[in-house]
Amino acid sequence: MIKAGIIGGxxxxxxELIRILLxxxxxxxxxxxxxxxxGKKLTSAHPDLLGLTDMKFTDAVNLNVxxxxxxxxxxxxxxxxxxxHFSVNTKIIDxxxxxxxxxxxxxxxxxxxxxxxxxxxSAIKSAKYVANPGCFATAILLxxxxxxxAKQLTNQxxxxxxxxxxxxxxxxxxxxxxxxxxNNVSWYKPFTHQHLGEINQSLRGLQENFGxxxxxxxxxxFTRGILATAYTQFKGTLEEALLLYKDFYKDAEFTQISxxxxxxxQVVNTNQCxxxxxxxxxxxxxxxxxxxxxxxASGQAVQNMNLMLGFRENEGxxxxxxxx
Numbered sequence: 001m002i003k004a005g006i007i008g009g010x011x012x013x014x015x016e017l018i019r020i021l022l023x024x025x026x027x028x029x030x031x032x033x034x035x036x037x038x039g040k041k042l043t044s045a046h047p048d049l050l051g052l053t054d055m056k057f058t059d060a061v062n063l064n065v066x067x068x069x070x071x072x073x074x075x076x077x078x079x080x081x082x083x084x085h086f087s088v089n090t091k092i093i094d095x096x097x098x099x100x101x102x103x104x105x106x107x108x109x110x111x112x113x114x115x116x117x118x119x120x121x122s123a124i125k126s127a128k129y130v131a132n133p134g135c136f137a138t139a140i141l142l143x144x145x146x147x148x149x150a151k152q153l154t155n156q157x158x159x160x161x162x163x164x165x166x167x168x169x170x171x172x173x174x175x176x177x178x179x180x181x182x183n184n185v186s187w188y189k190p191f192t193h194q195h196l197g198e199i200n201q202s203l204r205g206l207q208e209n210f211g212x213x214x215x216x217x218x219x220x221x222f223t224r225g226i227l228a229t230a231y232t233q234f235k236g237t238l239e240e241a242l243l244l245y246k247d248f249y250k251d252a253e254f255t256q257i258s259x260x261x262x263x264x265x266q267v268v269n270t271n272q273c274x275x276x277x278x279x280x281x282x283x284x285x286x287x288x289x290x291x292x293x294x295x296x297a298s299g300q301a302v303q304n305m306n307l308m309l310g311f312r313e314n315e316g317x318x319x320x321x322x323x324x
Contacts, residue, residue, distance in 0.1 A: 002309060003030040005062055007080060008071035010034045010045040011170040013095055016298035017069055018042060022052055024302070024316030026309075030065050031058050067091040067305055071298075073169070074098065078107055091308050092129045093301050099131040100198045115304040116141060117313070118252050119202060124307045132304065135296025136161055136217060137195040139228040141202050142255055142273045143288040146248035148203045152234060153210035161228035162218040167292045175219060187218050225264040226292045234284035241277050241284055249275075253313040254295060254303065264289050271299035271317045 009032035038059035064087045070077045077096040099112040115130040249255045255273045262276045267289045278285040
C-alpha cells in the first residue's frame, strides 16, 4: 500500500484530495498536516467525511511517505520544502503556482515537471516532482493546445472564463462571501492573470510564436467549475478543426470532444474536461469546461500521482456528475 501525506489539508483542495484518496484502492493516507487544526478531526473542516474517517489533523510530518501533496497557499510551498526535507524516495506533487514556470522549477536540486498530462504525460511518468497546473491554465490550455501543435495560433486569441467561488480558496474575502457573490458576476485581473505565465510557456513549447492571449477572468455566482470560451481566426473548416482536436486528444483519459454545445454541470464533480468547437465565418470558437477543484486541482494531482506510480491513469477518479 502506498502511503500518502497531505500538507495543508483543511482547505478546499485538501478536502478534495482526502475524499479521492480515501476511496483509492492503492493509497493509504498516512497523515494530513494542518497547523491551525492539529489534533482536531478531519470532519471539523470537512463534515461530509463523517462516517468515512476518524483521522485527525496533525502538525507532525512523516518525511518518509511514498508521496506527498502540497495544498498550501501560493508562495508557501517553497518555504515548506526548504524547511522540511523529504526522503529521496518521496514523490512530491505541488498544487501551488510556486514551481510551474521553468525559471522557478528547480528547488533544492529538485526539478519539478509541469503536470498537465495531456501535454507532458511521458515526462510525468518518469518524474519524482510535479508542479500541478492552475485551474484556469488547465481549462485554457486544453482549449488551445491542438491549435498550437498545428501552428494555427497566428492571430490574437480572446479568452473569457468564469470560475466558481471555490477558486478563491477557503479564506473569506470581500468578493467571496454570500451577500456579495450571490446573484452577481464580475471580472478581475483583466489581461494580467497569473496563470498566463504557465499558459504562454506551454503553448510556446508547441508554437514558438503565436498571437497575443487576451484573457478576461470572471467571478461567477456558483461554487465550483470553470467555463472558458476562446475564439480566434482559423482558416480551415470546422471538420478540419475537429480532426485536429480528436487526434490531439485520442489518448487522453479525461479530455473529451463534444459534438453538442457543452455546459458546466456536465463536468462538475468529475475529473473530465469537455471541449466543443463552433465555426462562424473565419472565427473558431472553442469552449472548455472543467471542475476547478478536480481537473483544475486535486483530481489532476491524483491523475499525476497515478502516472508517476505506474497505476491506471483513472485509478480512484471514476467520479460522475449529475445533470441537474
